[in-house]
Amino acid sequence: MLIFRVMIFLLVVNTVSGQTFLRTGGIKNIRSIDIIKQVNSTQEILHDQIHQYLSSLVDTSNFQGVALIVKRNTIIHKSVYGKRNREENIPIDFNTQYLLGSLSKSFVSIAIMQLVEAGKLNLFAPVVNYLPELKEDLAKGLTVHLLLKHQSGLAINLDSVTKYQLMEISPKELLALINKTKRRVEPGMKFEISSLNFMLLGLIIEKLSGKNYEEYMKEHLFTPLQLSSTGISHLFSPAPHKANGYRLVDGKVRRIEDLISYSFATADMYSTVGDLFTWGYALQHGWIVSNQSKDLLFDGGVKENGNYGYGFRTQSYMRYDMFTDPGKLIRHGGVMNGFCANYHYYDKDDLTIILLNNYRNLRILDITFKLKELVYGYAIGQRKNTYDE
Template sequence: MSRRKSREIKRRRRIIGYSGLLIVLIIIGAYFYQQKSSEPSSASVSASESKKQEAEKPNKYKAASHGKRSEDPPVNIVNSQDIDRYLKSIHFNGSAMIVKNGKVVIEKGYGLSNREKGIKNNSNTVYYIGSITKSFISTALMQLQEKGKVNVHDPLAKYLPNFPHAHQLTLFDLLTHTSGIREIDESQDKLTREQLMQKIGKNAQTLMFPPGTRWAYSDSNYSILGYIVEKVSGESLHDYIKQHIFKPAGMNHSGFGTHFNKEPYPSTGYKIKNGSMYTPDIPDFSQLFGCGDIYTTAPDLYKFDHALASGKLVSQESYQQIFTPFKATYGFGWYVDPGSVSSHGVLPGWNGLNSYGKNGKVYVVLLSNIQNNIKSFGIVNNTIYTKLANDPSL
């Protein structure tokens, strides 16, 4: 074999060897590439896991659906054009919350919350509710009675031994406005609780009538009861109501006094005099203690009603006591009619009515920031009840 031929054979063998090696390397490389591509990258694992973790997190907006700010936006619900037209026709200026058989019939604002700035009322506008506050005080008293800390038939002397006629008066007399204690002139002076009790006591040196014999509405009765709530609970009245009534009822747009101005949608109160609209002065809230210092929204007040009627706030026995009228169809902080219960409140610039049917099927809440443009909220309330009863679609 020639040398040239031998070199040619060796060269071919080397080429074949290299080719074989190259093929093996290609096969091995392809194998590892396939394995690698079949696994998710660390970035995709992280993204996938992140999505899974995000899905498992509670939705902060849902969890805070009763939150105090943007999580609870105003709504505009009208499921009765008839009632909506009626409220417009009487120039209702405020917010309405009307519910029948668990269905929202009306939840919206009407007119302006601030006339100077042209700001409209909405479902979450807050209003001072005046004497509707008393229904919260009576609820607090009944809760404390259930805990054995107080009894509505206790003499006032047990809690305020130095108060005039304290041995004659009972908490029942105060709750039912049959104490004979006169109202004080509520001024713009800021008073401590003790100073307020002294002012009321000075005015109660002589009673209008023997306790329990007649009915005479007096804010002073409920200021005294609010003071007793503080004494027996060991909490301030406002803290007690926040924790034991607002919180379990889900009332997140409700509060006291000047905190009103920190709410997202405060209203300005107006009163009509000689055909002109103006903003009246209001007493210092320290003198409205227990009888008129709460603010709230129409939906929040509905939540209170529903919580009270459903047994979330007091027992059935307590509920019956609250709504058993004694004189003048008045129970504990509520007026009791044959088919419904209601509470009415006025503060200079604001006016409201809170009502629901005894069967728990109908709720009507009307809160207004014009004190006196509607002659009778009672008539408005009755008209709405009639319209609800006559509409078969509701």
């Protein structure tokens, strides 16, 4: 606990924060950076072995999506596969938008750290300070830190209190549903992924910013980073170039959609591969939040606590055989009805791998590991996945 309090102090006194950089317009020309221009272009760049592997998955595993691999300032592979609309035979392109599922949590965590840097939020203050409407037995002992770390003890989801009807619901209605749930364990006792954690964080963003969650994300992340193809999905106003979602149902690939209204601030964003790379590039270069905030975001702790920092999982990864020490993998994925997504950043090799897919039943982590191995020049299966990357 002491180390976190020290880091919060550093956040307060740090004057060269990501927020300062944003306010002074330091990234207004981010799209002019050469590698970002290349990634956001429509040009396909193929790595022969990687292309052969991913092409094989289109038929054998229903891979339908886009893959981007960038090492330092060089694109290793950038290509699209399959259809965004199978019924009308419309192919995927680099402007195709995908639901991100739980990868949305990484964006929300950054927004929370921006509020910390602005002096509006204390990670270790009681959540009830910010959400007095939260039911007392759920709020007892609960802090923002525990919400971010998935150690709140709250219910995993809303399954026990709603039938997820096909409709839009308001944040107020969402909080009313959360207040009907029951705590599973005491706060801080156990790591367990819960959608309620980030729903509450979204409500806190609204309380402290005086804006609705979508407006805050636009003003403080999407617009400053020029993420023109990224946003919050809505049931009745989907993204204009969104892929259809598919999954395996009773042995058949069927079109299916998720109820985004119940995924507020936990799995409700959509994006493109170009926007995701731009966001990741800005994050890794300290243009969104301070380095002290990044340390907290990327402090995954131990495996027993899910290797979960604040909205990111971090763990060791296998480097080239010539290196005995592992690198640090910073990642988050997302899986929901019809979609799966993966963002991986390998720090010591400055390697980014992004996969976006509109077929839910895909072993996306396994695929990402194999892609990383191919980048390093190893054949698939040549090395054992020692760290479960």
